[in-house]
Amino acid sequence: MLMRVATFDIDGTLTLGHGWYCIASLLGRLEEYRRTTSLFRRNKVDENTHLRNLLNLAAGVERVRMDRILEHLPLIDNIGEGVQVLKKAGIRPLLLTHNPPYVCEWYIRRFGFDGFLCAEQPVVAGIIQRADDARAGKADWIGRYCRRERLPLSQVIHAGDSASDIAVFEVTGGGVAVNTNSRKAIRAADAAVNTTDMMDIVSRMMEISERLELFKQVR
Numbered sequence: 001m002l003m004r005v006a007t008f009d010i011d012g013t014l015t016l017g018h019g020w021y022c023i024a025s026l027l028g029r030l031e032e033y034r035r036t037t038s039l040f041r042r043n044k045v046d047e048n049t050h051l052r053n054l055l056n057l058a059a060g061v062e063r064v065r066m067d068r069i070l071e072h073l074p075l076i077d078n079i080g081e082g083v084q085v086l087k088k089a090g091i092r093p094l095l096l097t098h099n100p101p102y103v104c105e106w107y108i109r110r111f112g113f114d115g116f117l118c119a120e121q122p123v124v125a126g127i128i129q130r131a132d133d134a135r136a137g138k139a140d141w142i143g144r145y146c147r148r149e150r151l152p153l154s155q156v157i158h159a160g161d162s163a164s165d166i167a168v169f170e171v172t173g174g175g176v177a178v179n180t181n182s183r184k185a186i187r188a189a190d191a192a193v194n195t196t197d198m199m200d201i202v203s204r205m206m207e208i209s210e211r212l213e214l215f216k217q218v219r
Contacts, residue, residue, distance in 0.1 A: 002155055002173065003209035006086050006202075007096035007117075007142060009160035010107065013178045016074040016196065019099075020054050026069045029057045047136045047164065051098050055121045055131035063102055063126050070106045080111040082198035087112070089206075094145075096138050096158060096168065100131065117141040139167035154212070157205045161185065174208035176201055 011019045024033035036053035039045045045053070058066060086093045092114045095104050100121035107113055117138070121131035138160075146153050154173040158165065161180040169175030169188040177189035178201055186192045190211075191204040 002212045003091055003157045003205065004151060004155040005092045005094060005146075005157075006205050007094045007156060007158045007168070007172075008113075008201075009138075009158075009162070009165055009178075010095060010097040010099050010103070012161035012180070013159055013201075014076055014079055014107070014198070016076060016179075019073050019103075020057065022073050023066075023069055024057050026072060027057060027061065032057055048134070051119060051136050052131050052134050055100055055119065055134055058100075058121075058128045059130045061128045063123050063128060066102060066128060067106055070103065076196050076198055076201075078198045079107075082202040083112045085199070085202055086205075087114075096142055096160075098134075098136055098138070098164060100128075100134070102128065117145055136164060138164055139171050142168060143171065157208055159201050159205065173212055174205075176204045176208070 008014060021033060024030045033054070036045065036050050040050035083093045095107055095113050095116035095118065097104065097116065098119045100119055101116070102123055104116035104118050108116065119131065119134040119136070121134055122129040142156060143153065146156065153171055156172040157174040157176070158168045158172050159176040159178050160168060161178045162182065162185065165175065166185055166188040175189040177185045177192040179194055180186065190208045193200050193204050195201065
């Protein structure tokens with residue numbers, strides 16, 4: 001099988017809707033979430049500014065409180081089961097996301113992902129700090145990871161839903177567009193799926209990998 005690493009976006013891919021909508025709501029900061037989301041959609045702020053605005057909704061919150069909030073995220077089904085299927089096939093499941101480390105670590109503890117590539121936001125003495133240095137860059141992060149691991153990008157398949165995932169689809173071996181209305185994301189991906197089940201996403205990734213392996217053999 002060609003795929004050696006499977007990467008997953010979080011918001012809109014593993015969550016039903018945007019996870020930060022739920023976080024902002026439980027923090028009592030929903031209006032701030034709506035404001036930055038509206039500005040971003042109208043191209044009034046760039047992706048990095050929007051990312052910092054989102055992450056800064058959690059600034060000043062205790063890490064233990066955030067862990068409790070994350071338990072309320074609306075998630076797709078069978079995330080842990082899908083992760084285990086990949087591991088049994090010798091494929092490393094990673095999170096590739098603009099979320100901060102403390103969110104990724106929660107997913108690792110809960111579902112068994114092997115690691116993460118993500119945005120920066122420090123936690124000091126148990127308190128989440130401002131994310132003023134956070135930057136978007138999923139395609140750059142997976143590129144650096146593959147160079148470090150001496151792994152061809154062609155052996156990575158990514159699942160995601162938004163414009164930030166398109167660049168990853170374009171540089172990796174394949175992509176699955178998940179629960180998205182973005183025509184650009186669907187066109188850039190090798191498969192598209194609307195689902196509430198992680199197993200459907202994993203199945204599409206496996207199918208893409210098998211097609212790529214067959215194409216390689218034919219060549």
